[in-house]
Amino acid sequence: MKPSRRTFISSTTAAGACLFDIVPSTVFAQPAPSDRINLGHIGIGGRGRGFLRPESAPLTKPNPNLGGSIPDRIQVPARSVALCDVDSERLDKAATMVGGRPKTYKDFRRLLEDKDVDAVFIASPDHWHALMMIMACEAGKDVYVEKPACLTIEEGRAMIRAAGRYGRVVQVGSQGRSQPAAYHACAYIRNGQIGTVQKVACWHYASPTGDWTPDSAPPPNLDYDAWLGPARWIPYNVKHTHGQFRWLLDFGGGQIRDRGAHIMSIAQWIMQADNTGPVSIDGRGEPPHDGMWDAAARMNIVYEFKNPDWTLIWAQPGETSAELPERYGAIYYGDKGRLTVTKGDGQDTRTEPQAMAYDVPCGGVEVFKSPGHAENFFDCIKTREKPVMHIEAGVRAAHLCILGNLSYALGRRFEWDPVNECIANDDEANRLLSRPGRGVWNL
Amino acid sequence: MKPQSEKFLKEIQDANADVRFGAWTRTGEMDPEVIPELAKLLTTAAPGVRRAAEEALKNMVHAVGKDPAAAKCAPVVGQFIALTADGHPTWVRTIALRHLSLIGGDETVPAAAKLLRNAELQEEAVFCLERIPGHAATQALMAALPDVSDAFKPRVLAALGHRRADEAADVCARALLSPNLDVSVAAVKAIGRIGKKPSGDIKLPKEDSLSEWQKTEFADSVLRYAEGQVERGNADEAVKIYKDVLQRPQEHLQCAALIGLGKANTPQAAALIFTRLHDRNRTVRITAGKVWTAMAKNA
Numbered sequence: 001m002k003p004s005r006r007t008f009i010s011s012t013t014a015a016g017a018c019l020f021d022i023v024p025s026t027v028f029a030q031p032a033p034s035d036r037i038n039l040g041h042i043g044i045g046g047r048g049r050g051f052l053r054p055e056s057a058p059l060t061k062p063n064p065n066l067g068g069s070i071p072d073r074i075q076v077p078a079r080s081v082a083l084c085d086v087d088s089e090r091l092d093k094a095a096t097m098v099g100g101r102p103k104t105y106k107d108f109r110r111l112l113e114d115k116d117v118d119a120v121f122i123a124s125p126d127h128w129h130a131l132m133m134i135m136a137c138e139a140g141k142d143v144y145v146e147k148p149a150c151l152t153i154e155e156g157r158a159m160i161r162a163a164g165r166y167g168r169v170v171q172v173g174s175q176g177r178s179q180p181a182a183y184h185a186c187a188y189i190r191n192g193q194i195g196t197v198q199k200v201a202c203w204h205y206a207s208p209t210g211d212w213t214p215d216s217a218p219p220p221n222l223d224y225d226a227w228l229g230p231a232r233w234i235p236y237n238v239k240h241t242h243g244q245f246r247w248l249l250d251f252g253g254g255q256i257r258d259r260g261a262h263i264m265s266i267a268q269w270i271m272q273a274d275n276t277g278p279v280s281i282d283g284r285g286e287p288p289h290d291g292m293w294d295a296a297a298r299m300n301i302v303y304e305f306k307n308p309d310w311t312l313i314w315a316q317p318g319e320t321s322a323e324l325p326e327r328y329g330a331i332y333y334g335d336k337g338r339l340t341v342t343k344g345d346g347q348d349t350r351t352e353p354q355a356m357a358y359d360v361p362c363g364g365v366e367v368f369k370s371p372g373h374a375e376n377f378f379d380c381i382k383t384r385e386k387p388v389m390h391i392e393a394g395v396r397a398a399h400l401c402i403l404g405n406l407s408y409a410l411g412r413r414f415e416w417d418p419v420n421e422c423i424a425n426d427d428e429a430n431r432l433l434s435r436p437g438r439g440v441w442n443l
Numbered sequence: 444m445k446p447q448s449e450k451f452l453k454e455i456q457d458a459n460a461d462v463r464f465g466a467w468t469r470t471g472e473m474d475p476e477v478i479p480e481l482a483k484l485l486t487t488a489a490p491g492v493r494r495a496a497e498e499a500l501k502n503m504v505h506a507v508g509k510d511p512a513a514a515k516c517a518p519v520v521g522q523f524i525a526l527t528a529d530g531h532p533t534w535v536r537t538i539a540l541r542h543l544s545l546i547g548g549d550e551t552v553p554a555a556a557k558l559l560r561n562a563e564l565q566e567e568a569v570f571c572l573e574r575i576p577g578h579a580a581t582q583a584l585m586a587a588l589p590d591v592s593d594a595f596k597p598r599v600l601a602a603l604g605h606r607r608a609d610e611a612a613d614v615c616a617r618a619l620l621s622p623n624l625d626v627s628v629a630a631v632k633a634i635g636r637i638g639k640k641p642s643g644d645i646k647l648p649k650e651d652s653l654s655e656w657q658k659t660e661f662a663d664s665v666l667r668y669a670e671g672q673v674e675r676g677n678a679d680e681a682v683k684i685y686k687d688v689l690q691r692p693q694e695h696l697q698c699a700a701l702i703g704l705g706k707a708n709t710p711q712a713a714a715l716i717f718t719r720l721h722d723r724n725r726t727v728r729i730t731a732g733k734v735w736t737a738m739a740k741n742a
Contacts, residue, residue: 071598140695165666167730168700177590213488232541287498290460290491294498371527384729410505428508429543436544436573438566442601 024118026213037378040082040117040141042108042132044094045242047146048123050346053080053373055100067302071223078119078378084111087242088228093201099155106223108132112139112162119381123173126252127251130155131441133170134162134427137304142169142381144374148261149394150399153421154434156395157403163391171387172263172394176344177371181351185332185341186270187367188355200267202316204328206297207247207254209288213239238296239292246292249409253382254295255316257401262345263330264396265389267312270341271305274393277418278303278400285316301404314404323352337382406432447478455495456485463495470499471506475515478503478522482535497538507644512547524554533563540567545573550577551662556583561654562689564593573602581608588614593621597629616641624648624672628657635664638671662688666699670706678707686715697722698730705734 041048051205053156080098085091093159105111112121112135119142119383122132132146148171151157176182182393189197196324215235218224224236232250234240244253268274285299296316303312320338321331329342343349360366369386380387403416406429415424423429437443454466460473470477477499484496507516524537540558552575556703558568572580581603588599600618603611615637618630627648628696634641650658663682672681681703689700701719704712716738719731 001591052643109656116656135659135696138659140693165699165702166695167733169693210461233566266638289464290494292490292494294494353510384726384733409501410508412505412509426509427511428505431508431545431574431576434574436570436602436605438570440601441598442605 005333010351012137021169033078033253035382037078037114037381038081038306039078039116040111040113040114040120041080041094041118042084042122042136043124043128043146044083044085044090045087045123048063048121049097050087051121051123051144052098053078054098055079066222076133078374082117083109085106086223089219089221100140103147106226111136112136117141118141118420119169120188121387123226123421125241125342127151127245127259128229128252129436130159131443133134133159134443137162137168137170140166140168142377143390144171144173144377145394146173146254147394148174148257148264148398149391150398151246151397151402152433152435153402154443156398157421160391160395161249167384168320168322169384169387170391171373171377171380172397173342173373173393174262174389174397175346176262176266176349177269177388178370178373178376179344179349181356182266182269182341182344182348183359183367184355185266185339185351187365188351188358189332189334189339190272190365190367191268191360193337193358194332194334194339194354195287196308197271197310197334199313200271201318201333202260202263202267202319202328204255204259204263204314205315206317207288207295208293208423209297210247210291210293212238212290212292213237218304227276228436228438230437230439232438237292244293246297249405252295253401254299255407256299256314256404257303257398259328259345260314260401261397263328264400265393266312266341266344267330267332268397268400269392270427271310273305276305276342277338277396278305278403278416279306279418280304280413280415281403282409282413283404284411285408296405296408299404301407303400303404312400314400326350387423444476444480445474448480452477452480455499456482456489456492460491465669467495467498470502473503474711475503475518475522476518477503479526480530482526482539483726485535485538486532499538500538500542504546508546516546517550520548520551524551525548527554528559536564537567540564540661543694546573546684547575549577549579551576552583553578556587558585559583559591559595566598567592569598569602573605578610581606581611585611585614593623593626596621596623596626598630600626600633604636607637607698609637609639609724612637612639612645616643616645619646619648624653624657628631628653628660628737631661631664633669635671638668639674640677649717662691662693663695666696666703669703673703673706678709679708682709682712682715685712689715694724694726697724697727701730701734703725705738708738708741 041051080102082103083094095102095104121137122145124132130150131143133143134142150159168339215237220237246258281303283301285296287294288297299316320391321329324340324342326342329340331337339352341351341357368388376387410429414426414429451466454462481496481499484492487493503519507519508514523539523543527536535675537731553570555568558564558604572584583600584599604632615630615633619675621627634691653661669681685703688696701716704716714734716731722728
């Protein structure tokens with residue numbers, strides 16, 4: 001029985017309570033700034049190493065690799081105390097980088113059991129993101145999980161539920177939102193400087209096409225079965241694993257997932273679409289004609305949004321901005337002008353001078369200014385507020401990548417219901433919204 | 444074989460990658476009779492031809508997958524079912540099961556179920572059945588559970604849990620009695636995901652006998668089960684569970700209990716939440732405050 005306002009009040013009065021609007025201020029007290037956060041790291045290859053906080057690192061040094069920073073801001077004290085990787089070479093290398101005596105693990109569940117660890121950074125390959133993040137929440141850790149958040153729609157749903165179930169803070173690694181240029185572009189556009197935005201056109205260079213490398217036995221330093229985890233078994237190949245998994249649809253999914261999760265997450269933020277999604281997706285493209293990779297080399301995806309109506313385009317390659325001719329970015333087309341925002345990942349995000357010079361007027365639309373992506377995560381661990389790229393936003397950004405790839409792979413347009421998260425009249429496409437795990441690795 | 448099928452298969456094996464690409468992109472127009480021939484090419488030595496055959500089979504599936512009632516779907520499914528039989532290479536049978544997971548229906552279930560007891564293919568068989576909607580696939584998984592090895596039972600239980608099959612709740616409850624803790628914990632997880640109370644009394648594994656990680660999984664399953672009770676309108680049952688979880692020492696479990704109580708949204712739940720508004724643990728206190736405020740807004 002749902003309590004009415006009257007029964008709600010009377011029940012709590014019986015428990016020695018009074019009205020709910022007199023919650024003591026201590027409930028929302030500010031954190032002690034001296035609290036140190038102990039970090040665990042799962043997946044410490046190229047990306048994961050960027051998150052390490054060595055014992056010797058000065059607290060005032062900003063980490064540009066984590067997406068923006070305010071140089072004079074003292075970082076929240078956080079130290080890497082535990083490391084995990086299925087590749088022992090990478091594990092040893094990271095332990096040396098961190099210095100001191102970090103605990104090392106090959107099984108991430110042992111790291112999650114470690115009561116000294118407050119929060120984890122997950123920088124494993126994409127096919128592991130969801131399970132590791134969910135299991136980290138089950139173990140009571142706050143989580144920074146790399147983008148794209150999930151590999152399937154069902155994974156995303158489970159991630160949101162896990163974070164909500166345990167009240168954990170989860171930041172997704174689309175760090176463009178923490179970049180100063182993205183903040184300025186967001187403030188500029190949301191305050192109507194280019195009018196009503198009708199189209200956002202993203203461009204990115206094509207995915208690589210690769211060649212043929214024979215399958216082989218995994219190297220002794222790599223636990224290949226653990227690397228595969230929930231993914232379908234395929235023979236070991238050096239060009240399927242570290243760094244190169246991106247070019248396989250079953251593991252990474254190509255540029256649209258790698259960089260798309262950055263560029264489109266900024267678009268989603270600027271367009272205030274974190275709580276919704278497109279209503280139709282039409283993807284076309286071409287895979288490499290030869291070689292071992294199957295992610296689209298070239299593709300063009302058109303997403304239609306409703307209420308408000310606007311179109312998002314992912315073009316690979318697409319038309320580069322004349323104003324800021326970078327290798328990837330997005331052009332926002334409004335009815336009064338347009339604006340370019342380039343990159344949006346850990347690289348140098350840029351936007352045009354008029355946006356950088358723009359100040360939000362009194363009474364204008366304020367936009368959250370992140371102190372840096374990792375710093376924002378650390379702040380939220382203390383305040384228990386949602387970070388700038390919270391899990392719902394991260395999952396919605398991943399949806400764009402997943403649905404774009406799905407339409408491309410199936411070779412057909414479909415209609416998407418962003419509320420119920422299903423596709424109209426397409427049995428196969430709906431089955432592809434989830435993927436059963438392998439062995440013990442199940443949602 | 445039709446002349447156009449022969450031409451297509453020749454092009455799939457062409458030395459020129461662009462010719463192979465041109466062929467695999469039009470597989471959907473081909474007669475399903477090409478499927479066995481493409482399957483043979485899955486194990487050929489030439490990697491380019493192997494890939495062309497893989498892509499062609501994918502495209503054949505995608506061409507019929509949208510509508511299972513379409514005329515061409517049944518013959519395609521039939522060809523893939525035939526490829527799961529003994530005598531075909533394991534990799535071919537694996538690929539067939541993966542494709543059947545996307546387009547198979549009840550007609551696929553017996554062939555896949557047969558392989559649940561095949562050590563080499565049981566993982567692919569359960570993958571296939573887990574994805575096929577409907578009662579027949581659930582029944583096949585339930586029927587296989589007593590017979591498969593203890594090592595594989597957790598996988599079958601995970602499939603039943605993933606399918607949220609109410610009808611499987613009692614079968615999972617029986618698996619709780621296994622002396623093998625991996626099996627009994629897998630059964631707890633499955634029941635937690637299904638969210639339906641089994642019909643008889645259930646005997647849960649003793650928590651102090653579990654490993655650290657099994658304790659984590661156990662607690663998570665209890666919370667999922669409680670969520671299921673709320674969703675099924677059985678809030679009082681959920682509150683009992685959350686009240687118990689709230690007494691545990693772990694901060695995140697206390698937070699989870701408070702959040703769950705907020706969703707249960709009963710007077711007793713509100714009273715329990717109130718007791719934590721001044722909790723000594725800051726995170727628990729903040730969580731209680733947020734849940735309290737949200738409940739108040741909805742009251």
